[in-house]
Amino acid sequence: MFRTLAKLLQVLNSETAPGQISLGLCLGMVVGFTPFFTLHNVLVLLLVLVFRVNVSAFLLGLALFSALAYLLDPLFHQLGLAVLHVEDLQDLWTDFYNTAIGRLEHFNNTVVLGSFIVTLLLFLPLLLLINLLIKHYRTHVPGWFKNSRLVTMFKASHFYTVYQSVSRVVPS
Amino acid sequence: MTRWIRWWGLAVFVLVIAILAGGIVLFADRLVKGAVESVGTRANGAKVELSGASLSFSPLGFALTDLQVTDAHHPLRNAVQIQRIKFALDGYALLRRNIVVTDLIAEGVRTDTPRTTSGALPQVPAPEAEVKKPGLTDSFSFPQVDLPDAKQFLASNELTSIKLAEQFRSELDQAKEQWNQRLAELPDSAALKKYEERVQQVRPDLKGNALQDAQAIAESVKQLQALRDDISKDVQRVQSAKQAWDADWATWARHSKDLLAAPGADLDHLKKKYSLDAKGFANTSRALFGGQIAHWTDMGLYWYDKAKPLLAGDRAEVQEQRPQRGKGIDVRFAERDQTPGFLIRSFKLGLEVPAGILRGEIRNITNDQVTLGHPLTFNFFAENMPGLQDLELEGVFNHVVPGAAVDSARFKAHGVVVQRFDVLHQPSFPVVLSEAAVDLDAAVKLQDGELKGDMSANFKTVKLGAEFAGSAGELQKILAAALVDVRHFMLKAQLQGSLQAYDVELRSDLDELLRDALNRQFRARVDKFVADAKLQLDTKVQATRRELEAKLGDLKGIGGVVDERQKQVNDVQQKAEQELRLATDKSKQQTDEKTQSAKQKAAQEASKLKDRLKEQLKF
Numbered sequence: 085m086f087r088t089l090a091k092l093l094q095v096l097n098s099e100t101a102p103g104q105i106s107l108g109l110c111l112g113m114v115v116g117f118t119p120f121f122t123l124h125n126v127l128v129l130l131l132v133l134v135f136r137v138n139v140s141a142f143l144l145g146l147a148l149f150s151a152l153a154y155l156l157d158p159l160f161h162q163l164g165l166a167v168l169h170v171e172d173l174q175d176l177w178t179d180f181y182n183t184a185i186g187r188l189e190h191f192n193n194t195v196v197l198g199s200f201i202v203t204l205l206l207f208l209p210l211l212l213l214i215n216l217l218i219k220h221y222r223t224h225v226p227g228w229f230k231n232s233r234l235v236t237m238f239k240a241s242h243f244y245t246v247y248q249s250v251s252r253v254v255p256s
Numbered sequence: 257m258t259r260w261i262r263w264w265g266l267a268v269f270v271l272v273i274a275i276l277a278g279g280i281v282l283f284a285d286r287l288v289k290g291a292v293e294s295v296g297t298r299a300n301g302a303k304v305e306l307s308g309a310s311l312s313f314s315p316l317g318f319a320l321t322d323l324q325v326t327d328a329h330h331p332l333r334n335a336v337q338i339q340r341i342k343f344a345l346d347g348y349a350l351l352r353r354n355i356v357v358t359d360l361i362a363e364g365v366r367t368d369t370p371r372t373t374s375g376a377l378p379q380v381p382a383p384e385a386e387v388k389k390p391g392l393t394d395s396f397s398f399p400q401v402d403l404p405d406a407k408q409f410l411a412s413n414e415l416t417s418i419k420l421a422e423q424f425r426s427e428l429d430q431a432k433e434q435w436n437q438r439l440a441e442l443p444d445s446a447a448l449k450k451y452e453e454r455v456q457q458v459r460p461d462l463k464g465n466a467l468q469d470a471q472a473i474a475e476s477v478k479q480l481q482a483l484r485d486d487i488s489k490d491v492q493r494v495q496s497a498k499q500a501w502d503a504d505w506a507t508w509a510r511h512s513k514d515l516l517a518a519p520g521a522d523l524d525h526l527k528k529k530y531s532l533d534a535k536g537f538a539n540t541s542r543a544l545f546g547g548q549i550a551h552w553t554d555m556g557l558y559w560y561d562k563a564k565p566l567l568a569g570d571r572a573e574v575q576e577q578r579p580q581r582g583k584g585i586d587v588r589f590a591e592r593d594q595t596p597g598f599l600i601r602s603f604k605l606g607l608e609v610p611a612g613i614l615r616g617e618i619r620n621i622t623n624d625q626v627t628l629g630h631p632l633t634f635n636f637f638a639e640n641m642p643g644l645q646d647l648e649l650e651g652v653f654n655h656v657v658p659g660a661a662v663d664s665a666r667f668k669a670h671g672v673v674v675q676r677f678d679v680l681h682q683p684s685f686p687v688v689l690s691e692a693a694v695d696l697d698a699a700v701k702l703q704d705g706e707l708k709g710d711m712s713a714n715f716k717t718v719k720l721g722a723e724f725a726g727s728a729g730e731l732q733k734i735l736a737a738a739l740v741d742v743r744h745f746m747l748k749a750q751l752q753g754s755l756q757a758y759d760v761e762l763r764s765d766l767d768e769l770l771r772d773a774l775n776r777q778f779r780a781r782v783d784k785f786v787a788d789a790k791l792q793l794d795t796k797v798q799a800t801r802r803e804l805e806a807k808l809g810d811l812k813g814i815g816g817v818v819d820e821r822q823k824q825v826n827d828v829q830q831k832a833e834q835e836l837r838l839a840t841d842k843s844k845q846q847t848d849e850k851t852q853s854a855k856q857k858a859a860q861e862a863s864k865l866k867d868r869l870k871e872q873l874k875f
């Protein structure tokens with residue numbers, strides 16, 4: 085976990101595009117929030133591997149949102165159940181239910197649909213927000229941070245040693 | 257654009273997918289084999305084994321070889337063994353998470369085959385022993401009908417006539433003793449003579465003196481009255497003895513009559529004892545065929561029980577489910593193409609039976625007939641069965657409407673040539689049907705938990721017989737001879753009850769045929785035995801009867817003595833009464849005379865006094 089966090093800090097401080105990091109975190113959210121063995125997660129994994137999405141950010145996002153999903157599952161279930169029973173959407177669901185992709189996607193499961201809707205709603209705002217935060221971080225935080233007392237203390241800590249070792253290994 | 261693409265990532269993805277696909281292709285066979293064995297074993301309660309499985313892609317499906325399903329009740333035998341199973345899956349349905357087998361073909365299906373190793377599960381306790389159906393599977397018990405030697409029988413058995421004769425002899429001996437004693441207590445001739453003497457003695461000795469005579473007569477009356485009282489007591493004793501005698505004699509007469517009738521009753525009892533019990537032989541066919549019918553019924557119900565989970569047609573109510581954490585619930589929507597989660601559209605099989613091959617097809621095997629909208633149907637017919645005119649098995653298991661399931665089956669086999677069929681395995685009486693032509697019709701129906709069925713079998717050109725290994729009893733020999741005479745018979749069975757508790761009622765004209773044949777052969781033997789026994793008994797009873805008659809004669813003599821005593825004592829009593837009457841009359845006469853004389857004397861005195869008064873008063 086320390087290693088992943090350290091990598092993330094390393095990435096944050098590198099010249100990696102903010103979009104790659106935010107996309108990694110958001111795709112991690114998709115896989116983390118929704119049940120793992122679903123068709124859309126195969127697609128997400130393909131995207132993570134094929135496109136230059138930051139894998140560390142993806143793994144961190146996956147770990148973070150999986151833990152969060154454990155708490156949010158009842159909410160996902162309620163949301164999925166409500167949406168699956170919306171009268172106006174019944175024809176749509178029925179059509180989808182009668183397709184092979186629909187059945188493989190297992191969309192008719194309340195947690196799958198509930199969590200998938202939440203990820204869809206959060207994906208773009210979260211992507212933009214993280215992008216903004218990364219840019220803000222890179223502009224303001226490093227200069228202030230380097231001179232802070234906290235960093236002086238931090239440089240003397242074990243975490244910093246790990247960070248340094250990772251920095252040597254992972255090219256920026 | 258290319259700076260956004262990570263080519264090695266794409267390669268990793270393709271590699272992972274390829275490994276997964278390769279793994280499935282390589283290990284699918286083992287996975288299927290393991291799945292069939294583990295699921296089958298769990299469902300069967302005993303080992304289910306498969307030699308091999310192979311996956312095919314066009315058409316998508318599997319081929320399984322040598323499937324062995326252990327009989328849970330007999331772990332060293334397979335309930336069913338299938339040489340080869342081939343089935344094709346509907347790929348599109350599989351994508352929709354439905355297992356739909358379009359064609360399932362099973363070849364070389366055999367039932368009740370031997371196993372080389374036990375198929376019992378070590379951790380699973382042995383299944384409960386099969387419940388014995390009372391009356392159907394009971395062994396054939398023969399009544400004791402071996403006819404003994406009449407002389408030996410009489411010597412070793414206590415007959416009523418002999419027992420009564422002994423009792424009567426003892427009774428008469430005792431009575432003789434008692435009556436001799438009682439006779440001794442009764443007044444004998446000496447006592448009666450004494451009474452007569454006393455009568456003579458108490459007669460008044462009249463001397464002409466009126467006063468003295470009157471006193472003598474009064475004394476005589478007094479003594480005669482005392483004598484009469486004494487005699488009366490003896491009369492009462494004799495009368496009481498006479499009454500007791502009469503009662504005893506009546507009892508002996510009754511016992512004597514019973515004794516005369518006893519040998520007849522003994523012979524009747526013998527006849528009954530060594531006659532064939534009509535009830536015991538009323539259902540010989542049940543004893544002969546009951547076990548076999550019970551076995552077939554059990555086998556049918558065993559397979560029905562195994563198939564039952566495939567017929568459970570009620571769909572789970574999704575709305576009532578409570579979601580598992582992180583799992584959620586699946587909401588079902590209407591399916592355009594109504595397909596159950598599991599369906600075998602067609603299952604064709606060739607069942608190898610000793611007579612040939614039974615080929616057939618089972619359609620619509622599913623646990624969700626409600627969704628499918630069609631019931632399970634099956635139809636079998638005979639193939640390569642020489643000597644068989646027609647064989648058909650068909651049935652419908654209809655669970656389409658929840659809560660209104662109806663399962664029915666019909667079986668018809670005409671012109672079945674039976675050659676050596678073990679009807680009864682009992683060592684003491686092994687019955688074998690060596691030859692017969694059978695027409696068999698059977699139907700069974702299960703509705704609302706109520707099981708109903710009937711079977712009718714017409715056996716023609718029958719050759720029945722019993723093959724004894726050792727020595728046979730009397731009845732076994734007779735029954736075996738009777739079985740040989742049977743040329744044709746009908747057997748009817750009615751099944752009713754529930755799957756858990758059913759009863760089979762068997763009827764057959766074989767019962768009557770056998771009973772008649774048995775009676776014919778057995779009656780003559782019994783009659784001879786009874787005649788022998790009568791002769792022996794008569795000889796034995798005759799001597800006893802003569803002895804008892806002599807004893808009764810003796811007792812009759814005692815009766816005569818009692819009668820004589822009674823007569824004598826009555827005579828004495830009459831004499832005493834007569835003397836008393838005479839004495840009393842005489843006493844009365846004397847008293848009257850005395851009164852008359854006194855009156856006359858008084859009248860004379862009065863007349864004299866009157867005359868004297870007249871003289872004195874004469875003026």
